[in-house]
Amino acid sequence: MHDAPSTAELVEAVKRFIDDTASPQLTGHAAFHARVASNVLATILRELEQRPGAEVEEKARLVALLDADRETTLDALNRDLCARIQAGEMDLSTDGLLDHLKTTTIAQLFVDQPRYSGLALALQSRG
Amino acid sequence: MLSQGKSLARPFFPAIVAKMGSNEQITSALEAWATGKFGSGIKVSGLKRLSGGASQETWAFNVSSGGQEMPMILRRAPGGVEAARSSQAIGLAMEATLLTHAAKAGVPVPPVLGVFEDDPELGQAFVMDRIDGETLGRKILRDDEFAGARDVLARQCGEALAGIHSIPLDTLPDLPVSDGLTQLEKYESIYRAYNLPRPVFELAISWLKANAPAALPVVLVHGDFRLGNLMVSETGLASVLDWELAHIGDPREDIAWLCVNSWRFGHADKRVGGFGELSDLLDAYAAAGGPKLTPRDIDWWEMMGSLKWGIMCMTMYEAFRSGADPSVERAAIGRRVSETEIDLVNLLEGVR
Numbered sequence: 297m298h299d300a301p302s303t304a305e306l307v308e309a310v311k312r313f314i315d316d317t318a319s320p321q322l323t324g325h326a327a328f329h330a331r332v333a334s335n336v337l338a339t340i341l342r343e344l345e346q347r348p349g350a351e352v353e354e355k356a357r358l359v360a361l362l363d364a365d366r367e368t369t370l371d372a373l374n375r376d377l378c379a380r381i382q383a384g385e386m387d388l389s390t391d392g393l394l395d396h397l398k399t400t401t402i403a404q405l406f407v408d409q410p411r412y413s414g415l416a417l418a419l420q421s422r423g
Numbered sequence: 424m425l426s427q428g429k430s431l432a433r434p435f436f437p438a439i440v441a442k443m444g445s446n447e448q449i450t451s452a453l454e455a456w457a458t459g460k461f462g463s464g465i466k467v468s469g470l471k472r473l474s475g476g477a478s479q480e481t482w483a484f485n486v487s488s489g490g491q492e493m494p495m496i497l498r499r500a501p502g503g504v505e506a507a508r509s510s511q512a513i514g515l516a517m518e519a520t521l522l523t524h525a526a527k528a529g530v531p532v533p534p535v536l537g538v539f540e541d542d543p544e545l546g547q548a549f550v551m552d553r554i555d556g557e558t559l560g561r562k563i564l565r566d567d568e569f570a571g572a573r574d575v576l577a578r579q580c581g582e583a584l585a586g587i588h589s590i591p592l593d594t595l596p597d598l599p600v601s602d603g604l605t606q607l608e609k610y611e612s613i614y615r616a617y618n619l620p621r622p623v624f625e626l627a628i629s630w631l632k633a634n635a636p637a638a639l640p641v642v643l644v645h646g647d648f649r650l651g652n653l654m655v656s657e658t659g660l661a662s663v664l665d666w667e668l669a670h671i672g673d674p675r676e677d678i679a680w681l682c683v684n685s686w687r688f689g690h691a692d693k694r695v696g697g698f699g700e701l702s703d704l705l706d707a708y709a710a711a712g713g714p715k716l717t718p719r720d721i722d723w724w725e726m727m728g729s730l731k732w733g734i735m736c737m738t739m740y741e742a743f744r745s746g747a748d749p750s751v752e753r754a755a756i757g758r759r760v761s762e763t764e765i766d767l768v769n770l771l772e773g774v775r
Binding site: 328335336374382389394398405409416417 | 623633
C-alpha cells in the first residue's frame with residue numbers, strides 16, 4: 297500500500313484546515329469544539345510518533361515485572377497486572393511496580409497532555 | 424387549564440417542558456416576584472443566560488426600583504425541571520437553604536432573595552444577589568489584579584471552610600451522608616463497570632483501602648469547594664458558589680478537594696488551588712474553630728479526590744463511548760484521565 301501522503305501528513309493537513317480556515321469563521325460553541333478538534337489531531341500526531349516505541353518498552357517492563365510469557369499481548373499483561381494489584385499480590389512495596397507505572401504514565405502524558413503540570417512534577421522528581 | 428397541561432406534560436414530554444420559560448416568560452415571572460418583594464414600580468431588565476453547566480441554568484438580571492439598580496442571579500433547573508447531575512446532587516430549594524445557613528455562619532455567600540419550589544414559569548429556582556468577582560481559575564491565578572487576593576486566599580478559604588463545617592447538623596434538612604470509604608466503594612464500582620482497567624487506579628484504590636484514616640466527626644461538606652466555584656475579587660474570597668454536591672461527611676474532603684492538582688491550573692507548586700500553602704489554610708481553619716489538622720492528614724483525601732476526578736473523566740468519556748454524547752469534546756476528555764494518573768503516581772510516591 298502507498299503511504300504518500302502519510303497518515304501524519306493527512307492529519308496535519310486537516311489540522312491546518314481547522315486552525316487556519318475553519319476556526320476563524322466559527323464562534324461560540326462551534327469555535328470551542330474546533331479548538332478541541334485541533335487539539336485532538338495534535339494528540340493523534342504525537343501518538344503516531346510515540347506510541348509504538350513506548351508500547352514496546354512498556355511490554356518489556358511488564359514481561360519482567362510479571363515474569364510473563366513474551367507472547368502475551370500488552371492488553372492481557374495490563375489486565376494481569378490490575379488483577380494482581382487488586383488481589384493484593386502486588387502493592388506499593390513491590391520492587392519496580394511504582395517505577396514502571398510512573399514510566400508508563402509519563403509516556404502516556406507525553407502523548408495525551410504534554411503540558412500538564414503533573415508531568416513536569418513527575419519528571420522533576422525523576423531528575 | 425395551563426397548570427393542568429403542565430402537570431401532564433412534565434413527566435411525559437420533557438422536551439416540550441424544556442422549551443418553557445422563554446426570556447419574556449422568565450422576565451415577567453421575575454417581575455411578578457420582584458413586585459411582591461420590593462413593591463410596585465419595579466422593572467426587570469437585562470435577563471441573560473450566563474454560560475454554565477448543564478446541571479443548572481444560571482441567569483443574570485437587574486431589578487430597578489426607585490432609580491436603584493439591583494444586580495441579581497437566577498439559578499434554575501434546566502427548563503425549570505429538576506434533573507440532578509448525579510445521584511448525589513441536592514435540589515435547588517435545598518441549595519438555597521444551605522446558602523442561608525452558610526450566610527449565618529459567616530461564610531461569604533450571595534444572600535438568597537427568593538425561592539421557587541414549583542413556579543408555573545420558573546419551575547424550580549431561586550434568586551440571589553449578584554456578587555462581583557471572577558470565577559475563572561486561570562485568571563485568578565494569573566492576572567495582576569488578583570495578586571493581593573492570592574496572598575490571602577488560602578487563609579480565607581480556611582476560615583470559610585471552618586464556617587461551613589461549624590453549621591449545626593440538627594438545624595439542616597436531610598442531606599446525603601457519604602464518608603471516605605463509601606465514596607471509594609462507589610467510585611470503584613463505577614470504574615469497574617467500564618471494564619477499562621488502569622493499573623495506576625488499581626494501586627491507588629488498594630492503597631486507599633489499606634490506609635483509610637479514622638473518621639472525624641461528620642460535618643456539612645460543601646462537596647465541590649475548588650477554583651471554578653469560588654468567586655474571587657481583588658480583596659480575596661467574595662463568595663462560595665455551587666452547593667449542589669453538599670452532603671454530610673468528613674471535613675478533610677473539602678480541604679483536600681481544593682488541593683487536587685486538577686484545580687491548580689498549572690501552578691502545581693502551590694498545594695492549595697495553585698495559590699497558597701496548605702499550612703496557612705489549616706492554621707486559619709483551626710483558628711476559626713475547625714479541628715487541628717496537618718498537611719499529612721489531607722494526603723488520603725487528596726488521593727481520593729484525584730481518583731474521583733479521574734473516574735469522573737472516564738464517565739464523561741463513557742457518554743461518548745456509549746453514543747449518548749458523540750461530541751469531540753467528550754471523546755477528548757478521555758485523554759485527560761491520564762492527568763489524574765500522573766497526579767496519583769506523584770501522590771503515591773509521597774506516601775511510599
